[in-house]
Every structure is written in structure tokens, then in C-alpha cells.
Amino acid sequence: MALNYFQPLFDVIRDKDRCIKCRACERQCANEVHHYDAELDKMISNSQTCVDCQRCVCICPTSALKITDNPNKFRNNSNWSQRVMTEVYKQAETGGVLLCAMGNPKEYPVYWDKILLNASQVTNPPIDPLREPMETRVFLGKKPRSVTFKEDGSIDTKITPTLELSTPIMFSAMSYGSISRNAHESLARAAAELGIYYNTGEGGLHKDFYKYGPNTIVQVASGRFGVFKDYLETGAAIEIKMGQGAKPGIGGHLPGAKILEDVSKTRMIPMGTDAISPAPHHDIYSIEDLRQLVFSLKEATEYKKPIIVKIAAVHNVAAIASGIARSGADIIAIDGYRGGTGAAPTRIRDNVGIPIELALASVDQRLRDEGIRNEVSVVVAGSVRSSSDVVKAIALGADACYIGTAALLALGCHLCRSCQTGKCNWGIATQRPDLVKRLNPNIGYHRLVNLVHAWDHEIKEMIGGMGINSIEALRGNRLMLRGIGLNEKELEILGIRHAGQ
């Protein structure tokens, strides 16, 4: 190529005084950025292929590496930013759809950061989680409208199947294929140890992981990959994936290169073929069709499993949720537009959907207005980044949160957003055996357990401060929230008052 339109995005900077030429960076970079030149006795870096995954920076034993933005820049233009221009160059060259991964990185408002929490002072004591019991257990599923008792005073009403969580956090759907076996094992083992759930995503469930079934949510997506009787029966719950926050309106896409033997067996598709899920479920073109699928799955599993319906947060999410709540589903999962993905068209990821905070607030209120909040539990996803995000989500009305990106971060992900290349240096979003082994599930699962334990502890401290000693007393407790820097409309949708009121 005579003209190179693509300047490196990053600059790999090596402190030569610190570098001992151990070549760990070279051995660890799947993008082949670093190499040792024996003639020069020097490490040389080629920034062009660097994706800023920070693997080399993290592994360098002498902290000799830094990765910064390439200072080279196009002429300033507030409208035509360098990113926008580069995308034009790329499409002019390839003629293709721009692809990307992970969540929407653009500067839209993060409502979590515009909501503040309450604490008790004087009139009501804060509760100290180190000294008093503090409960974070939640149940997900439909609640009966009334209750009848037997003669002896015991309960006669049966509850439909529920999920019991030790803390209101679950691991989001991430398929085997989009992420590695070791990542899956880490999630599964962590879920089992924590008493929560992880989610297979649409890639089926590897035989080796059936033993984690009691902590597994199995997904049925539009491609129906890996779906068969044993699969449905193994999971603790079944999730129908109608949409995904990162790419509302389109189906999943796993490139054939990632479909090696094990993935192919698990997905039940030939090796090397692209796994492209249709945008809709072709048996669901309307809400009444969804009801049929919900009950088909219930029939298939003898009404033993709660059914989750997952949707992307889109403009009329409240009405859709209301329809789902009446469809027989037990749980609604709503995925906001900042949710992650292993691969998505850039334009869709960056421009479609709405923030989860607003979607949650309007769904919860809508279900209450209709008196059907008890018919379903509400789980939210799409960039729940910390325990305070969890607390805010629950106070807005969620029963639990899915965490995906945060879980991947715990496993080492640095959000380089290059999952679609399959060359994940952290062993997460890859199927290359030499890369996959970099994620030791013995470490990975432990880090996930640590993360959720830490969040659980923080949740207890925050709700204790509010004088609450059980998470259910936080659910929908919007008085515990105040907005900061929000306009009247935003406050109205969120159903909260402004700080100071």
C-alpha cells in the first residue's frame, strides 16, 4: 500500500533503561507488536498493530512499557473528528460494515453517575453490617397473587419455580465461542461458589459444564444453537434472548474462525461455518408468539424452570415489558445500550437503544401502574459497573443485575474492544489454544468470586447506611435516590427527586 491512511492509534513506549530484554512482551502479544532483534540486541515495537490491550504492560517485570495515544493527529475539527474521518477511510478501502466489540464507548450520559444515595442520620440509625445481620438474598420469579393456608396453618399455595440468589448479581449471557472455555469455566465455577447464576449465551453448553447446571441459565436465541432437551433440562432457568443491548435489532454473529471442534460440537453446527443468528426469532413475530414459545419451553421442561425473556432497552421498552409480563414469562431481563458484545456493527452499537437506567425506571413504574410488578422479576444489564450501580438499580426497581463487562474485567479484560479479531491476549475472547490457556480458571474463578464478594460487602455497607438490613427493602425504594444535575424530565422518568429536595 503506497499510501497508509491508517496511522497507529497507539504509541508503544519502551523505557530502554528499564527494559531487560526478557522478551515476555514479545511472547505475550498475539498482535506481534514486539520483537527482539538479535543483531541490534534490542526490543523493537511496531505500534501499527497494537490494540492497547495492556497485556504487555501488565506482564513486563520491570514496568518498562507504556501505551499512549498516538500523538499524531489530523487537523482539529469538532465535527469531523479523527475517529469519524478514519472510519470513512476504512470504509472507502474495504467497502464493508464497520465492526467493533464490547459496549458503546461514546460520551452519552451515564445516569448512574447522576444519582446519589441516601444515608441515615439521627432520626433513624444506620446499621453496621459488621455487627448486625445484613441480607442480600433475592428470589427471581413470579409471585402468587394470593395465598391460601391449610388447616394446620401451613401454606397451600405453590410458588412457580424461582431462582434463589445469594446476592442480586448474575453473570450475563456470554456464549462459548465468543468467549473461551476457560472464561466459561471461570464464570461457571464462580457462580456455583457464590450461589448465583451464569448464562450460557446462545452458544450451547459444553458437556464438561453440565455439572454446573444448578447455577446455569441456558439461553435460547434466534439461531437456536446448541438447544436440545438435555440442554434445557440442565439449566436452572431458560432465557429467551429477544435482543441484546449492544445491538438491538440484529442477531448474534460468531465468525467461522472461532468455530473449532469443541465449539462446533457445543453449538451443533459444522466447524468453520459462520454462526449467524437471525435478527428475529422466526417463530416470534408478535407478543402472542412469544407466549407460545414461553409455554413450549415450560412444557418441554415440565414447568420446572423459570423462563427469562431478555430484551434490549429500546424506545417503547415499558410497553414491551408489560406485554412480556403477561406472556407467562417469570423474569424480564433488560439490556441497556451500553451492554457489551463480542462483535457488533459499530453504527448499531453506538446509535441504537436507550440507557438502562431510564428503561428500568419506566418499566418498573409501568408494571406497578398496571399492578403486575409481581408477575415478573426484573433483571437489568448493560453496564452495571460497580456495587453502587447495583444499589441504584435495585432502588430504581430492579430485582437483580446482570454483569458482563465487569466480570470480564475481573478476568483481565482491558476493554481494548477487539474481541471480534479472536486474538484476545487475555485468553477471554479467543479460541486459539495458546491464548486460551492464558486464562487459568483457577485464578479466573477466584477473581470473580472476589469481585462479587467485594460488591456484596459494599452493597451491605451502603444499604446499612440507609438503615436497611435486607435488600428487598431497597427494591423500588426510590426515596433513597436523589438526582444530581438532571432536568425535570429525567427526574420524572427516573421517579426521583433532585438532590436537596
Added chain:
Amino acid sequence: MLEKEGQVRIPAGCAISGFISRDGNRICGDKIVKSISYMHDRSNGLGGGFAGYGIYPEYKEQYAFHIFYDSNESRVETERFLDRHFDVVNLSRIPTRKHPNITHEPLIWRYFVTPLPTKLAESQLDEREFAAQCVININDRIKGSYVFSSGKNMGVFKAVGYPEDVGEFYRLEEYAGYAWTAHGRYPTNTPGWWGGAHPFALLDYTIVHNGEISSYDANRRYIEMFGYKCNLLTDTEVITYIIDYLNRKLNIGLEDIAKIIAAPFWSEIESGRYSNEEREKLKYFRNVFSSLLITGPFSIILGFEGGLMALNDRLKLRSMVAAEKDDMVYLASEECAIRAICPELDRIWSPRGGEPVIVKLNEKK
């Protein structure tokens, strides 16, 4: 301008007291006034009130509505509503006496009513639900009217002021009932609205409450799904509605209600001290009624037809003592309020957090 009750949530500290004669002996109202006066320092003159049970034996088949009116227009509109729905057997101003510490009184009226059979049939509701709906309607829709008591053979008397002054104002010494409860309020600002005083009542349920529950909005937003409107934004209001919902609408007994609103901790449920059935029941309650768990400090005395129930939050973050003497059972924030009216007691104890004290009239021999 200061916001009043219903526009803003006002935290308050309080004193509560109550007693019941299990044999159904009717006790003069001055006794409850004396009891609550001993806890003067737990109030600040911004609210006091009483509930008496068995005080209207002559009208025991009628609902006794006690209503505050801001103006005669409100009264006229309300009475028109009442006439449309009820047969008004008796109406009158509630007798009061002038008291230097009680000012700005609204119009205070009392009606003994029975639902019109045609209206009742048309509504397809049971009688109690019909009455409750009408009360909620008046309070929600008619500006300047507030029904603050609506049970049968019982009545609530409340005002802005110290409770002992409120008792004198309402001439409680002229009433006699088998059970009484009282409330002295210490709100943290000056709402100055009589409706905001306690007890809070719906039908024959009355609640006096000391505490500030942290689960308020979770409970409120849940209970409002079932037709209730929490206009006052007070704990007492939402707790009353919760109990009304569970007891009257879902037929759950008071013992079980305590297991829902002051549920035992999971660690206790799973400690092995319960039978399998009991454990399953507790687990069921915590799952199905999780949004009715009340957290944060509270001590309440619930009055209902034929009995009283006292309950503390599960951590017992507010004081509450109970005592017995012969057929009498006493409940109060402080022991002094009991000793003041019954110095010699058979037994006095401090109920544990979440452990209800339920007292009912003895079966008539």
C-alpha cells in the same frame, strides 16, 4: 413555604401507649390520657392522638366516620358523597372543649353510616372493602376533607398539640372503651396539619407507631399496586395499609403478618430451630412478600376490632414494653407510662424484635 404532610416525608420520633381489658370491661378515656402524658418529653407538641375501641356501643353496627374539614364547602361536598353511598344514621360535630394549646382546629364531624344496599351490590365489593374505597375516595378526591377514622364501634381522636392537651380537647373522659391506644409525636418540622397526627386509621385498623422505617418507598410503591394511595407519606399510613391488605384482603393472620413485615433473618430461619413446615412458610413469606418487609426502626401498636397487637422491628431499634395485670394488658414505649396508670403489675417484659404481642378479647362466656 413549608411543605405539609403528604407533600414531603417527615421523620418523627414518638411516644406510644395502649391497653386492653381482655374481659371487655370499658375503661374511661382519661386513663389513656394520663398514661401518654407521662411521656411528655417524647412529643414536641406537634401531634397527639388516641384510638378507642368499644366506645360507640349504641351505634356498633354503623361505620363511625370522623372527618376533618377545611371549610364548609368541603363538608357540603363530602356529605353529598356520603348521602349517595350511605345511609347516614347520625351526624354531628364531635364535642370538643376549648384549650389554650390547641388552635387552628378544622371542622370536626362524626357520621354513623351504613352502606346503601343498592350501591353495595352495584360495586360487587364486600361491605368493608366498599367502606374502605369510599374513605380512600374522599381523602383522595375531595379537597379539604379528610376521613381520619372509619371503623365500627371505635374512633380516632387526634390533633396538633401535646397528647394530654388533645385528650382534654376531645373530652375523652366522656368516652369508655375496652381498648385504647395513644400517640405523642415529635416530628422534625412543623406541618401544622391535623390529619398528619396519629393514630392513622383505615376501617377498624389503627396504628400508633414510633420509628422511621427505611423500607418506606419500597413498601409504598408495592402496596399502591393494590389500590391504596399513600397520600400522607407517613410510615403509619403505609403500615396500616400493609396490615389491611394482608389481614383483611389476603386473610393472613396477625401472627403470620408479623413474620412478613418483621421477618426473621435468614440465619435464624435456617438455624434449625424451626420445623420443616414452619421453615418453608417463613421462606415462602420472605419470597412472596419480600416487598412488605419493613426495615428500620419501628414499634407499633395496632388496634383492631377485638384486640391489640404490638410489634417491634426485627432488630428492636425502638423501645417497647408490655405488662399484665389481671385481665389488663398494657403496651407502651416506656414503663413509666404503664406504671402511671397501674403501679402494681403481675408481669412486665420487653418483647423481642419481630416478636408480636397479640391480645384479643376473651370469648364471651
Added chain:
Amino acid sequence: MKKYVIIGNSAAAIGAVQGIRSVDTEGMITVISDEPYHTYSRPLISYWLEGKVTDEKIYYREPDFYEKNNVMTMFGTRAVAIGGGYVTLANGGKVQYDKLLVATGSKPFVPPMAGLEDVKDKFTFMTWDSAKAIKEKVTSGTKVLIIGAGLIGLKCAEALYHLEADITVVDLADRILPSILDVRAGQIMQKHIESKGTKFILGTSVEQFSEHSAKLTNGDTVDFDIVVIAVGVRPNTELVSEAGGKVEKGIITDLTQKTTIPDVYAAGDCTVSYDSSSDTQKILALLPNAFMQGEVAGKNMAGEETVYLNAIPMNAIGFYGLHIITAGSYDGQADVTENEEKEQYKKLVFKDGLLKGYILMGDVARAGIYTSMIRERIPLEDVDIELLRTRPQMMMFGKARRDEKLAGKM
């Protein structure tokens, strides 16, 4: 309380002390040695001569070894006879034993050579005393004639090279180090040593010595200041043979190191060992072998039954900075790689589906993996031959064997 007597004070004797003490912490141990020293490492005498090892560091064990192990020592005392439960000393004394170990080692063999008696400064190189004697005579430029291009002769030559002596080595054989190297490896080593200035005259012998020169059978004459005779060693077997014990090339023992005489054991260079690599009986005059035999003897003497197996010839040695490690037998199919420039040579010998022996010169890293192949008789079919040929590595073993080995249970 048992009475143990050990004749000798080198590796086998020390191995026996440690062996006995690992079983019996009470019994009385007496060590009898004609040398007057605390136990020292015999192979270190060349390093000592060279100056690389000091008087303090030549000792094989720390100074308090005997005290710690509760050993009574009789140094500078020669044992002249054994039998009947007694060791008879040169001074007529007798030492009673319940169990006796003969660890008498070997002595230099000095063949009859014409005129040797005329040479005043003639030495062997076997003991510290012999090294001390040589050192007194050698300064820079001293002309040294060494008879024998074997391990001892060349180790001596290397030491003297560091003392800047002018060295000539004469050997009847036409190559050096024939006991451990093949012809080609010998050539490389010879060239290496010659490059340092040491001269070889091979395939010849001394016809006639005079006081400061030797006339060789090839007609040359070599002048010298001193002569070192290092043509070989002979095991010290007399004590056992005179007491009626079976002796062939060396003392015969069973696998527990017991001789044919009741309660008498033998270990080290004075004994014959079974070489499992060649399936023959031979003297394996090697320090590790001596130590391990001594240890086994000691344990058996103290009552713990144990046998010494898997002895093979092996040598790790270096001359003038060029390292050699060899082991096993060279009888079989050979696989040879060589890099003359780097002075690297490698020979692997296969037979009967096993690695039987090897020579590594220059690059000796991780040679022990090959040694273990021989010693443990690991079938070649269990290893990746290509990897085995490349270099010694654990990778050549299959996963199961590798896991077992890396678990370190040996």
C-alpha cells in the same frame, strides 16, 4: 551397642558413616585410616594443586563431621589384618568389631621401567600428600613429564598447567582418555589441550630413564625436572584376600556390599561392581559410586536391608576448561553430532531399545536426563527420539512419565 569399624576414610567410608547413622544413632563407629587427615575429597587434589581449592575447602565434609556423627577416628593408623572379629593394626593393636567395612580404595600402579630408580623426583598422583610433594617441586617453567594420558594424568597436567609448568604427556596408547572417550572425542580433547601448550607423545613408552631425561621407544628424548607416573591404579584388596575373602579384579560383594567373609563388607574403588549398562562386573572407581556403595553397606551393617543397584560407569570431568560428561557403555548403535569449531561433541549409544551410553563434550547441560534414561532403563519407545537427539529435556517423555517425574517422588 553395636561396634562398627570402617577401614578407610574417603567417600565410601563417609557414605557408610551416614548410612549407619541413618539407621543406628547409638552404635560405636571407629574409622581407621593410614592418612593423617580429616576426610578429604580425593578428586580435589588436582584442584588443590592448581590452587583453586584451599586447605580448608579440600575437606569432603565439614570439620565437625565426626563429632556430629559420634565417630571415633584412628588416623595415621594402618590396618594390617582382619578376621575373627578384630582388625589388627600396624602397631600391633586390635580393634574389635561387630560389623566391618573395608573401604581401602586403590593405589597407584607403577610398572617396572628401566632406570626409573635413577629418577629422584618421581611421583604418583593419588593422595593429598602426593599432591603436596609435587607442589614443592614445581614452579613456573618446571619441566614435567607425565606418564599416562588417562584421567589422573591429565587432571594432574591441568593443575600443573595452571602453575605454568612445561608439560609433556607420554602414553603407550595412541589416544588420550581411552577409558571414557571414543577416538573422535579424544582427538577433540587432545587438540584442545595441545592448544594450551601441553605436549602429547602417544603410542610410545619410556625405554630408559635417566635422572632428568627419558628416552622413548620412538627414539625421542624428553628432558624433565620431575616425572609423574599415572598409568593406572590397583584396588587394595589384600586385607580381604588374606582373610580368605573372595577377590577377583577387586573385592567381590553381594548387592548388599557384603563380602564372602561374615560381618565384613566392602565398598568403593576396592570392589567390583555390577555395571547394568553393559551387564558386566567391573571396578567403577568413581566417587558417587563409592559414596552410594558405602551408604548401602552402612545401612546393611546397621540392620536395614537394602541393595545397591543401577551402578553404571559415569564421569563428569573437565580438562583445561572443556567439560565432558559420559555414562554407560558405548557398545551399540551410535548417533554422533559434532561441532568442531565450538569443541562440541555428542554421542548417543542405543542398544536393545534403550539408551546405553553417551558422551557429551562442550555442552553438557542437563546430561543427567540421559543418565536417568540409562539408569532407569526407560524404553526408547516411550520417548520422543527426535527431542532426545536434540538435547536432554523433560519434553521428550510422554505426559504421564513427565508428570510422574516432575512430581519429584524419587
Added chain:
Amino acid sequence: MKKVYVNEEWCLACHLCEYYCAAANSGAENMIKAFANGKKPISAIQVEESDSINFAVQCRHCPVPLCVKSCITGALSVKDGVVSCDESRCVGCYTCVLACPYGCIVTSEQSKVIRKCDLCTKNNNGDPVCVKGCPNRAIVFEER
């Protein structure tokens, strides 16, 4: 006794263990100084790698250590189960290299004496640095 074990399933062949070992036992105060000016300190742990299998090998601290029995100088000894070398007594004869079945005695061209793992008992690192430095817990220090 706690020993260092390698789990080849997780070894990435990053070779960092070698560098941590070399630096920690070089006497230099940190890794940069240990390797400064072209210095190449020796590691007692060595990574073997192939296309799909990698693992680090270091002294197994055998219960019956052939290296110690073979040592001609007494430089190698066992204390509390740890086989270690007094390098001041080593003459570099490499008899231990000949004897070690795992190839875990490392030769040094610079010092002419051998180097071997002593489980970091002679430096101030506490647990072995190769274990602490392994980014994937392929090397563990544990009782088995």
C-alpha cells in the same frame, strides 16, 4: 514439605520465572540492576517449550538426592528437605549435572560453578520468586 510444582496446562512459556529467579538470586537489589550493562544472571528454573506444551523445570528436592550423593566436594547438602549448594565449595566438576535425573542443575559459564534452586531460602523473598512471579499460577508452591 512444600515444593515448587509446575502445571504445564497453564504454563505460557513467558519465561518470566527464569528472569525472576535470576534476578532474585543475583544479589542485585532489583531486576533492572541484575540485568544492567549486558549482565546475564543465571536462573535455576528453566522453561521447556514446544508448540503446544510448555513447562518450567527446577529442582525437585528429591528425598534421595543423587546430586548430593554424587557431589565430590560436599558443596551440595540437604537441610530441612531443601537441597542447596554452597557455591564457595563447588569446583564446577558437574558430577551433579551428570547425576540429576531432571536436568535441574544449571551450569554457569561465568562463575564456573553450578546454580540450583534452593527454594529462595537464601534470599529475602519468602516464598520462591518463580511462584510469586508466575502470571498464570502455572508454578505453585505447595504440599503434595
